[in-house]
Amino acid sequence: MHIADGVLGTPVLMAGIAMTLAGTVLGLRKLDDDKIPFAAVLSACFFVASLIHVPLGPSSVHLIFNGLIGLILGWLAFPVMLIALVLQAIFFGFGGVVVLGVNCLNIALPAVMVGALLRPLRHRIPERILGFLAGSGAVLLTGIMVSLSLYLSGEAFSSTARVVFWGNLPLSVLEGVISGFIIVLISKVKPEVLNGVQSNA
Amino acid sequence: MPKFICLAILISLCLTNTAQAHRTKVFAWVDGTNLAGEVYFGGGERAKGAKVDLLVDKHLVASTDANEVGEFIFHNLEARDYQVSANAGQGHVATFAIAGSEFPEFVLSGSESTESTLRKPEIELADKNSDSCEVLYEAAMKKAIQPLRNQLDQYEANIRWHDVLGGMGYIFGLFGLWSLMRARRG
Numbered sequence: 001m002h003i004a005d006g007v008l009g010t011p012v013l014m015a016g017i018a019m020t021l022a023g024t025v026l027g028l029r030k031l032d033d034d035k036i037p038f039a040a041v042l043s044a045c046f047f048v049a050s051l052i053h054v055p056l057g058p059s060s061v062h063l064i065f066n067g068l069i070g071l072i073l074g075w076l077a078f079p080v081m082l083i084a085l086v087l088q089a090i091f092f093g094f095g096g097v098v099v100l101g102v103n104c105l106n107i108a109l110p111a112v113m114v115g116a117l118l119r120p121l122r123h124r125i126p127e128r129i130l131g132f133l134a135g136s137g138a139v140l141l142t143g144i145m146v147s148l149s150l151y152l153s154g155e156a157f158s159s160t161a162r163v164v165f166w167g168n169l170p171l172s173v174l175e176g177v178i179s180g181f182i183i184v185l186i187s188k189v190k191p192e193v194l195n196g197v198q199s200n201a
Numbered sequence: 202m203p204k205f206i207c208l209a210i211l212i213s214l215c216l217t218n219t220a221q222a223h224r225t226k227v228f229a230w231v232d233g234t235n236l237a238g239e240v241y242f243g244g245g246e247r248a249k250g251a252k253v254d255l256l257v258d259k260h261l262v263a264s265t266d267a268n269e270v271g272e273f274i275f276h277n278l279e280a281r282d283y284q285v286s287a288n289a290g291q292g293h294v295a296t297f298a299i300a301g302s303e304f305p306e307f308v309l310s311g312s313e314s315t316e317s318t319l320r321k322p323e324i325e326l327a328d329k330n331s332d333s334c335e336v337l338y339e340a341a342m343k344k345a346i347q348p349l350r351n352q353l354d355q356y357e358a359n360i361r362w363h364d365v366l367g368g369m370g371y372i373f374g375l376f377g378l379w380s381l382m383r384a385r386r387g
Contacts, residue, residue, distance in 0.1 A: 003292030004225065033383060040376035044369045051365055083375055087368045092243070093224050150292055163290055 002050075002088070002103055003146065005096025009153040016102030016149070023078035023108060030075050038193065039080050042069050047084035051092070054174070061171040067138030068131070068179045070111030071118060072186075072193060077111035078104065102149050110141030122194060127187045128180040135179025136172040143168035225295040227253070227287035228354045230347060231303045233340075236275040238297070239351075240267045240287040243359060247271030248289040256284040280304030305336055 008016075031039060042065070049063040069077045082104045088094040095103045114134050122130060147161035186193050225248060229238030236255070240248040253273045255263040267273045267287070281301040288294050 002224075004294040006286075006296070007288075007292045007294045031379070033380060033387075036376050036380045036383075040373050043376070044372045047368050047372060048365060083372055084368075087371055091364050091368055146292060160290070 002085075002095030003099050003106075003149065005098050007153065008099055008102060008149055012149055012152045013098060013102060016099070016105045018101070020078065020082065020101040020104040020108070023075065023105070023112070024082055027075040027078040027080070031079065035073070035076060039073060039076050042073060043080040043084050045069075046081060047087060050084075050088065050094070061168075061174065063171070063175055063178065064107060064139065064142070065135075065175070065179070066107050066111040066142060067114050067134035067136070067175065068182055070108075070113070070115035070138055071130070071134045071179075071183070072115075073111075074115045074119075075112055077108045077115070081108040081111070106142055106145040106149060110138040110145065113141060114138040127184045131180035131183030132176035134176075134183070136176030139168055139172040139175050140165075143172075225251075225287065225289050225293040226354065227285055227295040227297045228351060229285045229297050229299055230350065231299065231305075231343070232274075233305070234277050236278055236283065236285070236299060238273055238285060240271045240273070240289060240295070241355065242289075242293075248287070248293075251287045251289040254286045254288075256286060257281065259284070278304075280306075305339060 046065050046069060049065050051062065053062050066077065066081070069080060073080060082100070085095065085100055085104050085107070089097055089100060114137050118130060118134050118137075125133075143164045144161070147164045150160050183194075224243035225240065226243065227238060227240045229236055238253075240251040240253065242248060248267060248271045249269045251267040251271065253265050253267055254261055255265075255275050255278075262283070263275050265273050265275065281304075283299045285297045285299065286294065287296075
């Protein structure tokens with residue numbers, strides 16, 4: 001998920017920075033007072049989740065919760081992810097500073113896409129399925145974006161994509177299951193979190 | 202069905218793990234005229250099969266693959282500044298610099314590593330050459346502190362919980378500032 005400095009070509013880096021900036025500005029415009037607490041909590045959630053490595057089968061993975069964040073916050077995913085990624089890069093050397101734009105784009109854009117696609121389905125399919133689709137779909141899309149950024153910088157696409165896809169498949173299932181549980185919980189305990197976002201975004 | 206899923210997750214949690222999506226690190230040291238090193242992920246998991254490049258002023262000099270436990274070695278190098286670059290795939294890249302001064306000034310037995318040099322100290326000491334004594338001493342010293350340097354390097358890559366808590370504090374603080382700014386403007 002976190003591409004390091006010195007891997008990507010300059011055009012890819014520039015495009016990533018420009019698109020992340022645009023997404024962040026768009027997100028901040030939509031950041032109303034009542035959404036600030038949710039945004040802060042989900043940002044912290046993403047920050048911590050991607051630091052905890054869960055051993056899963058032959059490898060270990062970390063959750064990213066971008067599907068969940070996209071579903072609840074929509075375009076706010078950009079500023080929310082960006083803050084957490086900046087702190088991860090500074091504190092832990094996860095990814096780099098120059099590639100922040102690309103890393104943020106790779107994680108936040110799938111969140112926005114999944115959110116936009118699945119939010120209209122909210123009352124048509126069970127919450128558990130909704131959460132699963134959001135979580136797993138966003139992880140797979142992120143995997144594709146990572147492969148694409150590496151490909152555009154000169155790595156062979158098919159082999160890289162295969163590695164990234166198989167590496168992310170267990171994570172996508174795990175993330176889907178956990179996102180499903182979380183959405184079920186939110187819709188029972190505080191359904192207005194999902195409702196409010198649906199009407200405003 | 203949920204029980205089955207929980208069970209599957211629990212079982213997979215118990216299985217052994219190698220790293221995949223984390224901070225990559227490469228560490229290298231001079232061993233005689235050789236350059237040895239290891240590639241690993243933060244937390245100490247080894248990156249097996251990582252591609253390792255040896256560079257001089259950003260020009261590729263040699264290339265190799267790390268073995269099953271993430272170790273690699275370049276043989277018979279001149280004493281000069283090198284950069285080691287490791288690629289563990291999926292954009293996980295790390296670099297490490299080795300200064301020319303880390304190489305011994307001269308090596309007693311040609312291209313052999315310190316390990317083999319150290320094995321026959323009697324022969325080398327017999328000629329009472331103070332220079333060779335110094336070289337041997339230096340080599341032994343380097344060997345003695347090597348595990349310590351590795352440990353220090355890996356310790357630096359570990360995630361510490363006070364950093365995580367600090368990060369959460371920053372996040373809440375930044376969002377707090379944002380809402381304060383909005384409140385003032387409004």
